[in-house]
Amino acid sequence: MSTETIQKENLLRGGQFLVKETKCEDVFTLEDLNEEQRMMRDSTNEFVDRELWAHWERFEQKDYAYTEECMRKAGELGLLSVAVPEEYGGMGMGFVSTMLVCDYISGATGSFSTAFGAHTGIGTMPITLYGTEEQKQKYVPKLASGEWFGAYCLTEPGAGSDANSGKTKAVLSDDGKYYSISGQKMWISNAGFCDLFIVFARIEDDKYVTGFIVENDPDNGISMNPEEKKLGIHSSSTRQVFFNETKVPVENMLSERGNGFKIAMNVLNIGRIKLAAACLEAQRKVVDEAAKYANERVQFKTPIANFGAIKAKLAQMATNVYAGESASYRAAKDIEDRIAIRKSEGNSHQEAELKGVEEYAIECSILKVAVSEDAQNTTDEGIQIFGGMGFSADAPMEKAWRDARIARIYEGTNEINRMLAVGMLVKKAMKGHVDLLGPATAVGEELMGIPSFETPDYSELFAEEKDLLARLKKVFLMVAGKAVEQFGPELEQHQQLMLAASDVLIEVYMAESTLLRTEKNAKREGEEAQAVQIAMSQLYLYQATETIVQKAKEAIISFTEGDEQRMMLMGLKRFTKYTNHPNVAALKIQIADKISADSGYTFD
Incomplete structure (x- = not known):
């Protein structure tokens, strides 16, 4: 079997990340x-x-x-x-x-x-x-x-x-x-x-x-x-x-x-993923400047980088960048591979690129939303670390915060892109390009069954995290499947429901991309060499899970009631349950200490 054939077989279609498992070897990372x-x-x-x-x-x-x-x-x-x-x-x-x-x-x-x-x-x-x-x-x-x-x-x-x-x-x-x-x-x-x-x-x-x-x-x-x-x-x-x-x-x-x-519309699809990329180095610069300032700024006879409150901010900022990189370059390589496949099948450059990007329009919208909002949050925390100087136009944080704000508006507002992501996924399912009905039906049957009380084997790296991630995908299938069943073509009229479902979809893709990148690099470099990246992946997944709990619950109680609502809320609790909760404070300290020691972001 040729390399090209293997590549084509392993390359998921846009949106299929939700219903098919991706191996870490099949994602592209900045380290590649x-x-x-x-x-x-x-x-x-x-x-x-x-x-x-x-x-x-x-x-x-x-x-x-x-x-x-x-x-x-x-x-x-x-x-x-x-x-x-x-x-x-x-x-x-x-x-x-x-x-x-x-x-x-x-x-x-x-x-x-x-x-x-x-x-x-x-x-x-x-x-x-x-x-x-x-x-x-x-x-x-x-x-x-x-x-x-x-x-x-x-x-x-x-x-x-x-x-x-x-x-x-x-x-x-x-x-x-x-x-x-x-x-x-x-x-x-x-x-x-x-x-x-x-x-x-x-x-x-x-x-x-x-x-x-x-x-x-x-x-x-x-x-x-x-x-x-x-x-x-x-x-x-x-x-x-x-x-x-x-x-x-x-x-x-x-x-x-x-x-x-x-x-x-097609040009905007391309613009959305490139806008996500354009928010990454801007964030790295903010992390660099914040880390340097935190190391130099002394209060109470110690650099503020030593304070837990500052460590939490530096860790969050770095984790946001790492997740954004992981998802953006994963999608970019998928697009590049799809373009190459289309060219090999006889498509012109124009048709290959247009169709290649169009295939991953869902991921493009996801990235536009996630990375632009992370950029805003990162610059906001950068100002906070600088304190009064952060509010001054003489320091770079103030302009970084103002410049970041437009990213949530152009190339389609984030609200529009959230609804597009869910809407396009549903349309792909209706066309048979992504099988949502089968997995959604299976999730519904699982809700009616008796949960397993066996203790899984979590001895391998990310075993528990990947198990949790698979269940987080079920949360989206549970909510979206029921919403489509109830509202059909009228789903687009229920914007708050779509916004909540979209946040679940976004967090699943971002968390999975982060885990896969780290798993791939840990396999070739060793877990010790990837210790901080492992910590960032675990931190991001924990926070993604918390967001999914909130948004899925908001969605469920907005359009269900009675026994159906109680069953879905019980399913949400089952699907988002940790066996071993990560020590979030320890993870943040581990990440922040690396950022402080390197005086900035060094994971790219």
């Missing part, structure tokens, strides 16, 4: 990076330290020109072209490599990270994936090199989460040679220095909007408001853009008429 990927990470770090971190104050002073200057330097180094195919002037690297650059380029400032993401993702990618050959030859090499910059015009005053409700119109000229676009777009990243826009407009009374490539020419009916005043990402150019009968050649229509909504 090859030499080329490590070199890409190191060169990105060097650029960040030299051009961004050393000048973080300039970004806080709304120095938009410096953001543009750094973007051009990134282009010269090839950082803007990692995901672009070689035939269009790019490096043509895999999905994991594109994640690495998104990850490590985010460490210094959200302003640059946003400009970078808007250009390489939603500015360039729509043309790469949906453009004609002529469009790609004309525009992509300029975008890949940093000669030109791109922006993405989707949001309007009345069209945010409801992206297809935009009012911008595109009217075909009498001679059929161009469209006249008129309308208002808002929150447009890179608007102040971009050379082209990806614009979504409606032709006549079409059901769906259409995408267009629009060159930025102020003499062609394009005008802008001044830069927006924002809570964070101060040097990310963000403006309203107005189109007044802007003429766009018909050959600049992107894909087919009415295909704009599909373009927008």
Whole structure:
């Protein structure tokens, strides 16, 4: 049997993590990076330290020109072209490599990270994936090199989460040679220095909007408001853009008429997992700065890093990063492998990448929510460790907290993504792509049966944790299965129930990814070498279980009653029971002592 066949057989479809066991050998971790990927990470770090971190104050002073200057330097180094195919002037690297650059380029400032993401993702990618050959030859090499910059015009005053409700119109000229676009777009990243826009407009009374490539020419009916005043990402150019009968050649229509909504949604899927990556190095920097400060700040004649309250914060911050890394790179490699499989089956680059990412849209939404919220919590604790200095704009914590806040809003709000994750999983089940009905039925039968009172063998590493994780999956199947049975297609109308179920789903994926990463590395390096990673995995699972208890109970009592409710609550208690509770305080001390000794996060 060929390696490719084995890879295809072991590669789960999106959402199947919930109903199929994943072996640790089948997940990708940061420790698995090859030499080329490590070199890409190191060169990105060097650029960040030299051009961004050393000048973080300039970004806080709304120095938009410096953001543009750094973007051009990134282009010269090839950082803007990692995901672009070689035939269009790019490096043509895999999905994991594109994640690495998104990850490590985010460490210094959200302003640059946003400009970078808007250009390489939603500015360039729509043309790469949906453009004609002529469009790609004309525009992509300029975008890949940093000669030109791109922006993405989707949001309007009345069209945010409801992206297809935009009012911008595109009217075909009498001679059929161009469209006249008129309308208002808002929150447009890179608007102040971009050379082209990806614009979504409606032709006549079409059901769906259409995408267009629009060159930025102020003499062609394009005008802008001044830069927006924002809570964070101060040097990310963000403006309203107005189109007044802007003429766009018909050959600049992107894909087919009415295909704009599909373009927008698929590009956002890719953007969501890359946004998760873009929250990781930002968190590592916060952990580094907090650890250094805690080691240097002396109160009551001892460094505050020695206090239990500070240890708890450092441990939690590091654990959040570790879990985010574990899940993000697991999903990234799954996507890369799925793309490779599709290419081997004859798919074009465009189709392979679109379908590869679409397959894991559930995981992309999960990651967007989990990692963006962890980033907010990590920066908040960073401020707290710094105390009064953390509240000062003279220290980096304050700007890190403000920059992190936007991540819960763009690429689809976290509320939207929570509901998407559950909604997409249910739809996959209805299409037969993920078998939820069988496992959910089995869980229902288990609830009616007599529980086993045998003491399992927990002698191997993570034996108890993996047993618990399997039962946590049953919690989701129990809640979601009953909800689908009761509400059917109307489930989407019960948003609070979906939000609670989504949190269960999110915690299962994040906890499993963390355990699998550590188990894989412990097998090849030894448990002693992975002692702190084991502690972080156990801590994350414990906290995930507590969250699942709370959210599942909230869900159960929201739509059940009587004997049915009592049975499900008893099942929840059975499925979330620990045989041996971990010593959470000891775990936090063990993790924090490592962070303090290393003066920062060293697990990547």
